Amino acid sequence: xxxxxxxxxxxxxxxxxxxxxxxxxxxxxxxxxxxxxxxxxxxxxxxxxxxxxxxxxxxxxxxxxxxxxxxxxxx
Numbered sequence: 001x002x003x004x005x006x007x008x009x010x011x012x013x014x015x016x017x018x019x020x021x022x023x024x025x026x027x028x029x030x031x032x033x034x035x036x037x038x039x040x041x042x043x044x045x046x047x048x049x050x051x052x053x054x055x056x057x058x059x060x061x062x063x064x065x066x067x068x069x070x071x072x073x074x075x
Contacts, residue, residue, distance in 0.1 A: 012022045047053065 011018075013019050043050070
């Protein structure tokens with residue numbers, strides 16, 4: 001066990017720049033994993049109630065809804 005701790009110390013803690021880089025990379029990775037996991041849980045709980053699940057009912061296949069082709073309001 002002492003050899004493993006010595007290797008970890010030598011690789012990550014001995015130099016301040018490497019130690020700080022390890023902390024920042026670890027924090028970033030933890031944030032990414034937590035964010036992805038919480039999004040998966042949220043999406044599974046709210047399946048069928050979110051815009052991405054129901055927008056096909058309200059959006060037409062033909063376009064963006066900017067009404068460029070309509071000539072009803074020309075006066």
